[in-house]
Amino acid sequence: MKTIAYFLSLVFLVTSLAPAAVAKDVKEENSLTPEEELRLEEISERVAEIRAMDFAKMSxxxxxxxxxxxxxxxxxxxxxxxxxxLSVGAIIVILLILILIT
Incomplete structure (x- = not known):
């Protein structure tokens, strides 16, 4: 019984720390190129234009x-x-599968 408790605590510890470690790597790898930054700026300007429109007068x-x-x-x-x-439901399902396997 103690081994199961230790194992589960270790699993929860690893799953709680792993996303933070992965997130740091993803931010560095997925830096935007200047063209992509320019496109995002164009998109944000277009969205601002659409929000400023008067929808009551449109068909x-x-x-x-x-x-x-x-x-x-x-x-x-x-x-x-x-x-x-990952959604919370997906994380719960993964944990349940891990528990059932052991």
């Missing part, structure tokens, strides 16, 4: 086009930032 088609454009911008910015994210 449904125009609003739909803007929504599509914003979705594409969102996808592009996610691709440029490039991060790996």
């Amino acid at each position: 449904k088609a125009e609003k739909r086009e803007l929504r599509k454009e914003l979705r594409e911008i969102n996808k592009e910015t996610k691709a440029l930032s490039g991060g790996v994210y």
Whole structure:
């Protein structure tokens, strides 16, 4: 029983410290190139323009086009930032699998 408790405490310790260590490496590796920084600046300016627009005077088609454009911008910015994210549910499932295996 003690060995299981020690093992679980070790697993929780490693899983709590590992993301911080990986995050530091990812930030250094995924530094943006000047072209990517310029593109992100253009995207942020375009989003600011869209937010400044008066949507009450627009037709449904125009609003739909803007929504599509914003979705594409969102996808592009996610691709440029490039991060790996784990949800809490995924972490719980991984821990349960590890517990069941031992």
